[in-house]
Amino acid sequence: MERFKEVVNIIGEFGLYQKRIYLLICLPSIFSAFIMLNTVFLLGIPQHRCAIPGYPNDTFAVQSPSHKALINRLIPPSTDETLDYAKCELYDRTLDGDDNSTDLKECSDWVYDKTVFINTFTSEQNIVCKDKLGTANSQMIFFFGVLTGAFVLGTISDVIGRKKTLCLSFLLLFGTTLAVSWAPDFITFCILRFLVGASCAGMFMTAFVIGMELVGPSKRVFAGIIVDFFFAIGTVLLGAIGYAFKEWKYIEITCSAPIAMFLLYWWLVPESPRWLISQGRIEEANKIIQKAAKVNKITIPEKILTADSIEEPETGRLWHLFASRVLLVRTLIIFFNWLVVVMGYYGLSLNTGNLGGDFYVNFMVSGLVEFPAYTLCLILLDRVGRRLLHATCMISGGIACIITIFPMLYADESLEPITITLAMLGKVGISAAFAIIYVWSAELFPTVVRNSGMGASSSCARIGGMIAPYIADLSKVVEGNLGRALPLVIFGGASVVAGVMSLWLPETKSRALPETIEDGKRFGKKNPSEKYESKLGVDNKGYDSNSTAPNGTDSVYTVTKM
Template sequence: MTIPWDSKANSWSSCTRLDANFTPEYFNSSITANKSVKCEKWIYDTSVYKSSAVTEFNLVCDDAHFRVMADSLFMVGALLGSIIFGDMSDRFGRRPIFFLSLVLQVVFGLLAAAATEYYTFMLCRLVIGSTTSGVFLVAYVIAMEMVGPTKRLYAGVVCQFFFTTGYILTAAFAYFIKDWRILQVALSAPGIVFLCYWWFVPESARWLITKGRGVEAKEILLKAAKENKVTIPEDILDNLLTKTGMANGDLPSEQGAREKKTRARKATLFHLFHYPNLRKRTLVILFSWFVNSGTYYGLSWNTSNLGGNDYINFLLAGAVEYPGYAFLLLTLNRWGRKAVLCGCMIVGGVALLLTSVVPSDMNWLIITLAMIGKMVITSSYGTVYVFSAEQFPTVVRNIGIGAASTSARIGGILAPYTLLLGDQWRPLPLLIYGALALCGGLLSLLLPETLNKKLPDTIEEGEMFGIKHKDDDALDGNMDDVFKN
């Protein structure tokens, strides 16, 4: 008798109550019938979650938008962290910045567990997001720089496998730890263990070479060769370092430094949008990163809206990433980047769009389609990293990837807010992700294939890359004849 009916939610209201107290004064007063007022306190269902930040800080009704703000700020932090810690790792080295990020991540993770009000909690989430970029991205770069060209795909996928393992362990921790503060501590404290990597992980030899510290790089390479039982003749190693002008720890020549600075001044983000072919490819790449990131994180955070068991849904959303990354190992160097990216995004888009026409009582089918979408979007997200780096000319490659990464972070920042649309119609977030993924897959057809192709170095080569000339077919035929003989 005291709770009004919410016609939008088609259920009794959780945010308002009837302004009635059943006292004589109430009945004798001239109060509008069925007048409702906002609730001041709430009683929460603790059958699934014993406690959460939502229930402790009352992030419901008019404050419901704060529920997604912490996730959005996490992605803002990831954007800032990729810029700040990325630049610092280029300046001061991969190793020290990795451990600085790790320490900050642990400290602010523990502070988040002790937050007494929501604004402090959100600030901690912002810092945790930035340090996550520092830890994961710098570790990823170290892995890439420790192996040769033929092993980079495998090294990158292995890094992602461990990321997925952490994803799955989060579901396991949450299942057994029902209190959100204890869960936050349990997820943050293990970072302390990785501080022991200080005695095992060396500085990147490639970074040392670029900084003119050839002697240190040589020592690391010789130690690595010894550990792997490989013999590297010192004359070959010295010759390699001599070509970079650093055999004895000498800095690169002043002329080389000036030329490098000149190239850096000439190549800017502006060049990617000044030339029509480069502009088209750049816009497609930026949109692809935006869609892949937004869809990936949106599907990860949307598991509680799929129906069924939240823990199982989250676990499945992580488990399907394993075949998604394994698929890349089997196909990326065989089928080409373009086919994999386009195919995965289209399949993912169609699967997510189909969730809107599935009857609500067939929840298992909705979950299945969502997991198919998550699996193939994982594959396309992994592909776009490699494909994009090969699309940009060498002189603007880092600039291009930086712009693409920024676009991805924007997609991640907006993803939590898209989930709020599920309160109006449950399939709507998946419908939006599906439409965007389908558009991204079709647009990727505009990109040229890069597998086994000579990559562009200059802006001019980048503008002409992928444009087929009349003489190309004749040239390809002549080359086929040469190799037949």
Template sequence: MKFDDVLKKIGEFGTYQKVLYVVVCLPAINCGILMLISVFALGVPKHRCAIPGYDNDTYDACSILVNETIPLSNDPDLKYNACYIFPMNVSNYDNYSYPINATSHKCDKWVYDKSEFEETLTTEFNLVCEDAKVTKQTVIKTLFFAGFLVGSIGFGFLSDRFGRKNTLHSSFMLVVMSGITIYWVKSVTLYIILRFLVGAACAGIFLTSYVIGMEMVGPSKRLWAGTLIHTFFAIGHVTLAGMAYFVRDWRNLELYAAIPNIVYLAYYWLIPESPRWLLANGRREEAECVLRKAAKINGVRLQNGRFLDRYNENEDSGKVWHLFRSRVMTIRTLVIFFNWLVVALVYYGLSLSANKLGINVYLDFLLLSLCEFPACALCILLFNRIGRKKLHMMFMGVGGLACIGTVISKEYGDNNAAIALSLIGKTGAAGAFASIYVYSAELFPTTVRNSGIGASSCAARLGAMAAPIIADINGLLNTEREDWTMVIFGSASLAAGILTLLLPETVNRALPETIEDAERFTMMYVHEEQMRLLER
């Protein structure tokens, strides 16, 4: 008797599992907040050089002195240059009080527009102009996702070694300590270190919560459960938009995002250890106690005595490198890895580029966040109707074309169309993120499924690390064109969608148990289709 058979006996998704699932999904809301808080904490408001000797200078100040001191900007959205200033000893001015034949130089003090942000890390530490404006912010965002990668690997190991419950509690402790400490940072370096730790903690929280929830769900309900957790993540993004709108100081915003995680420390006493993990580690009596409690709450009556005596789970014996033993599996695995990388790249890249939609950063971010709900709904509605492969290709193809379409729209000056296409692109990325979880899990054979998903997740983290770089690529390349980011996102999505043609469909099919089964998967599919045609 395997564990899935046990779940069928006690109820695949009864009252017990539903309550447990919601409870472990709630932290995903906080992860959603912390994952993208840099959109607001590192916000770059409009700015210009401060006039030397005038301590009460503000960005909105309009005077002859400003015209005499600050060069005009080449940016059509700005009146004054953001990084250069004229010397104070200029003697010749034109009729508009602008210096004649004066040479500007870089400044070291700025005044900022307070209409969108009261204070951000960028304004407090003056991370503006040339290298400071893009490079340091890009490094901060990239290293956060590097922390997520390290956390995925580290907490994944701890989860298998010491249990899901202990790992989840450790992750909560880390996010509380590092998140709250950010409030008192006095340097950018310390902020980077703490955000790295927050990223690692978020990985431990989200992935461990996902595992705890999914390990108690029966096989026929995992499609729903695997998709719905993404809606909790999206709720976090929507919540962040509201929080940031009302809390416009970056220190307070970071603090308010970290404090609620204290509540989750109570999970150590509220949620059980995963019975699947307990069985894998020889703790059968504890597992039976958890499962009997679940059955009782589900209204299922079990036989007296130890009903797990006939339990005999064949543990995964394969390693991730077994996926590269043949040409068929090598190509299939690389295509899956590439899809995970691209999905994360586009998903986080579009989210981090929220300020580029052109409305305002709060509404832009909210609209992009709301796109995730219809994406998840489409997954649930269409997974079994059109199949995993076609649905994933649809998300990648439509999302990619929409990203490229924004460039064309902007070229013709249609900003409304560009906004709409950007939202479609984000919907495609969100839907692809939800679909690739399910699709790739079904493509990997049972013997290496855990290893395959773990490796795929690492590929996704690499894509997430690249997302801030691509999102800021216009500034890094020092180009005035603003379309490189969307072209890269769109092209990568289309490439990943086209490569998905090399993968077999998995809907309504027996999943592969071994590497050999997986290698024959495509041929089996062709044979099954031929048999269906003959039956007709």
């Protein structure tokens, strides 16, 4: 839509009108963080052991010497060096002490430590021991909902419009998140969480599309990274909410009830002019453009767009990215980096409870460290370049995670701050890489398949999100400090591999971006032909004067944290 790009340049690429809309679409990102990460509190598993049969006043904390003696008599010691008592078995003995059998039996009731959580859905439903992987299954179902929602609601937004899909997503999200608070059983909980994930994807991505379709090309990288700061704000606020309540129902209600205010977006947020133009609704698009120009204090003709001025862009197909060896290898590396960076990001967030130290402080710090990560991207992305910065962040973050195995296995609790610091350094690297791969991959895909390529990358990212809970929950399968260390080692190792592989991708900083599939095949070669350079319309600064500014592309791509 070359004519629309010209209009955006005239009214201002990021004027006061766009800034207002952009702020509105950033606010849902705070709640996206609530929804994407609150399983840490909803499905957290407190320390627990078997309840003493026939002893109604049993608690996890020792009440008296006689209580301690009874626990020692009926509960066997744990094989996990980090615990005093077994979690899932007790001696088959009588309460009065006449029986000294050493036979073990599975328990059917538990007592939980209330130091970190007063209660969670997991402790209420006793999803522990033989059902311990239920929490990972539930989180996988949630991320599958995110994948489904992105596909279904993304398709719907192309049919009925961005604005209607956005408000529909808000309505679904509000209803399903509140309903989760009263889920009576595990199956109902999983079904509702699937719907929450689907509607959350629709909310975030559709809102983001509306904002980005109003912003000029040279501002899209800036806008695409700034929205991540709001997600980080949501992470920190979620930690504070969790600390304030420590009860999963109150946390869920607090995170979901304010979503009702987003229903006002029906009157506050406009339809995307790009979508209106694609549907032939030129007059409606003109009205929105006129309003934007008025707020930006720019005078434009009353009908700046006409049906004759709109040209359909050239299109390609996703399978074209696999039609040559060069594009195949490049695409697979991009997909793998998307999978690993999302797996690592959510995995490190979900793994907070295994680091030691104060759970809530760790969680809030994991959100705070994202601020310097994104600031680093804003400062260095156009100075250092995409390839070097992304690879450095992935490799250094991965190494930091791997090194945590040494203090976890060979040091005592006094060195827990070292473990936490290393894990947070890993989170900094992964968070920065998350923002970079979004920009970099969008620039690597040729224009004709950019949206398709980013959509496929988004799907790989969500597969990473579905894998992350199982890796984060390895401590439930492997006992002791090794079980606590394994998730970080796996996330770190995968990050290092992905970072090294990314060095095979070409740099895009200050380069004309590929338009066609043939351009994509030649892109990144050391001596591109003069024909290729002239075809892309490179100006004297090395940028593509036809369709992009230094960091921008005409196509709108939406992945970020979702």
